[in-house]
Amino acid sequence: MSSDIIETVEGKTKIRVPNRSLTDKVPPMEPAFFNPKAKLNRDFSIIAYSAFWKKFDGPKIFLDGLTGIGARAIRVATEINNVEKVIVNDVNPNALDLARESFKINKLKNFEVSENEVCRFFSLHSKKNSRGSIVDVDPFGSPSKYIDCAIRATMHGGLMSVTATDLQVLHGLFNKAARRRYHGIPIKTKFSNEIAIRLVLGCVNVIANRLDITMTPLFVDNAMHYYRAYIKILTRPDQDEKLGYISYCKHCGARNVENMIVSQCDNCNDKLQVGGPLWIGKLFDKEFISMMKNEVKELQVDKKCEKILEKCIDEEGLPPTYYTLDEIASITKSAPFALDKAIKKLQNSGYNASKTSLNPTGFRTNAKINEICSILKN
Ligand SMILES: [Zn+2]
Incomplete structure (x- = not known):
């Protein structure tokens, strides 16, 4: 043994x-x-x-x-x-x-x-x-x-x-x-x-x-x-x-987050897929994650942790569900932007936007799908 x-x-x-x-x-x-x-x-x-x-x-x-x-x-x-x-x-x-x-x-x-x-x-x-x-x-x-x-x-x-x-x-x-x-x-x-x-x-x-x-x-x-x-x-x-429920339009990429089931897309009128009931509240507590970030310096942990925590701090407060660059590129039928540039463009257009800890090419924003697509069209 x-x-x-x-x-x-x-x-x-x-x-x-x-x-x-x-x-x-x-x-x-x-x-x-x-x-x-x-x-x-x-x-x-x-x-x-x-x-x-x-x-x-x-x-x-x-x-x-x-x-x-x-x-x-x-x-x-x-x-x-x-x-x-x-x-x-x-x-x-x-x-x-x-x-x-x-x-x-x-x-x-x-x-x-x-x-x-x-x-x-x-x-x-x-x-x-x-x-x-x-x-x-x-x-x-x-x-x-x-x-x-x-x-x-x-x-x-x-x-x-x-x-x-x-x-x-x-x-x-x-x-x-x-x-x-x-x-x-x-x-x-x-x-x-x-x-x-x-x-x-x-x-x-x-x-x-x-x-x-x-x-x-x-x-x-x-x-x-x-x-x-x-x-x-x-x-x-x-x-x-x-x-609540998160619904998703396969046709145009729109999402809905509601306390009740919404089954028709308000962007293109197509039928929505509905997930839930599930948690629609916050995933992160900003103060807690900032404290976690401070702990990293004192502990022997993977360097990746700090980078991930920084993303969590940025995305806290933004709406549920994220978008990915290739998802937007396939809707707009154009080459995808670099992530930092896409986020800058959304912010320069007056929207909140950030990276997400949940996906390396993902971003969160309060812009709607048609607004995202028109801003991120090459
Ligand atoms: Zn739709």
């Missing part, structure tokens, strides 16, 4: 991992799963949690419901200052053995290990003085069945982070499954990843409303294999309605 297990370093943390998880194309499930490609995802966690706890007036307790070999949790305990307790849970005893070894080699004492079904684990922490100030749900596939108990295990004013990896469902390949898991359906568009994130947030919103909880997204990120949201939890009912 021992030669199959090796030590790797991520950030400032030593992690004991199955050797094959570093060499095989797809990391094996046995003896335990570890995905080295999720480093950027974990880097963002360290940044977000560190920023969150700086302003949090309460105990720094991290609950990791589906910890696996504990990579994220061990990094939290090692790389963030003054963490009081990290409690990791999994059903796989082999994975937990590796987590214990990793806690040991990083000389950590502020941890507990739990071997339980995830909702049972969260239930043990759902009483008032046993909740976490940060609670993480990072499953294979959809997080929908764990959100309820994760919210209950998050203290008032705390943070819940949620990952989804059931990309086919979130991208519109199986709409029945999407409705079952997320209460809404996606539409296939150039901005499918934003629709996917909004479906996950919509599902959290439905559950939070049922529990008289207010949920507020602070930050979202995504890469090839995952979507992830960082959500502030307040134990009081939400007065605002932030569930």
Whole structure:
């Protein structure tokens, strides 16, 4: 067993991992799963949690419901200052053995290990003085069945982070499954990843409303294999309605964001495709992301993080859904502009416009599709 297990370093943390998880194309499930490609995802966690706890007036307790070999949790305990307790849970005893070894080699004492079904684990922490100030749900596939108990295990004013990896469902390949898991359906568009994130947030919103909880997204990120949201939890009912529909016109590229279903395009009268119900509120909190950006300097994380955070700050406040350069070029039948130039042209025409963290050739603007096309026509 021992030669199959090796030590790797991520950030400032030593992690004991199955050797094959570093060499095989797809990391094996046995003896335990570890995905080295999720480093950027974990880097963002360290940044977000560190920023969150700086302003949090309460105990720094991290609950990791589906910890696996504990990579994220061990990094939290090692790389963030003054963490009081990290409690990791999994059903796989082999994975937990590796987590214990990793806690040991990083000389950590502020941890507990739990071997339980995830909702049972969260239930043990759902009483008032046993909740976490940060609670993480990072499953294979959809997080929908764990959100309820994760919210209950998050203290008032705390943070819940949620990952989804059931990309086919979130991208519109199986709409029945999407409705079952997320209460809404996606539409296939150039901005499918934003629709996917909004479906996950919509599902959290439905559950939070049922529990008289207010949920507020602070930050979202995504890469090839995952979507992830960082959500502030307040134990009081939400007065605002932030569930709605995003509709899209395949014919002219127009979009609509409404509390109710709109099925006819107001630009070309064609029939709209409708996604939702989903979250139509904000994806980013500007102050929180600025704090995250400040944290980057003090942490050992990927250089990409700062660039992405800068884009989040710029796009905060702009409307849902982004446009891509090639989408506009194919409508106007002309060569696409460079991204910076396209944004400048929109701004010079009196519109707000920015890059988006969700797509390298994407931009957000408050201009309508026909205005965008006439401004960005070569
Ligand atoms: Zn249209």
